[in-house]
Amino acid sequence: MTLAGNENFFERVYEVARKIPYGRVxxxxxxxxxxxxxxxxxxxxxxxxxxxNIEDVPAHRVVNRNGLLxxxxxxxxxxxxxxxxxEEGVKVVEGQxxxxxxxxxxxxxxx
DNA sequence: CCCGTGACGGGGG
DNA sequence: CCCCCCGCCACGG
Numbered sequence: 379m380t381l382a383g384n385e386n387f388f389e390r391v392y393e394v395a396r397k398i399p400y401g402r403v404x405x406x407x408x409x410x411x412x413x414x415x416x417x418x419x420x421x422x423x424x425x426x427x428x429x430x431n432i433e434d435v436p437a438h439r440v441v442n443r444n445g446l447l448x449x450x451x452x453x454x455x456x457x458x459x460x461x462x463x464x465e466e467g468v469k470v471v472e473g474q475x476x477x478x479x480x481x482x483x484x485x486x487x488x489x
Numbered sequence: 490c491c492c493g494t495g496a497c498g499g500g501g502g
Numbered sequence: 503c504c505c506c507c508c509g510c511c512a513c514g515g
Contacts, residue, residue: 405497405498406496406497406498407497407498407499410497410498410510415510416498416499416510417497417498417499417508417509418497418509418510418511419496419497419498419510420495420496420497420509420510420511420512421497421510421512422496423496423497424495424496424511424512424513426496427495427496440496441496442496442497442498443497443498447496448496448497449496450496451496452496
């Protein structure tokens with residue numbers, strides 16, 4: 379009924395994103411999946427896009443399923459996204475997160 | 490109103 | 503580490 383889903387979709391995305399632990403990362407698809415819309419990974423990306431206005435949304439901790447910083451171009455500077463990650467101890471080489479499997483955080487693990 | 494275009498992901502050739 | 507198609511849906515032209 380009421381909750382069609384998209385009404386709060388962005389809010390839900392932000393809630394999950396805020397739970398990503400310091401120094402860990404997750405993927406657009408993983409967030410979409412835990413929200414029950416595995417096919418809406420693109421919308422998660424759009425939500426990150428809109429999160430520039432909202433505070434406390436660590437958009438830099440969200441990458442694609444391969445650990446690539448596909449959204450780095452939306453962070454203004456040349457490598458602001460990478461900088462933010464490396465400040466947390468996340469190694470990035472050529473836009474690729476190193477040791478991705480180990481620092482990957484799956485939102486569904488919170489359940 | 491139709492259409493191209495994505496911070497995506499899965500599947501197929 | 504090629505190629506293409508599909509589903510998803512918000513936004514701008």
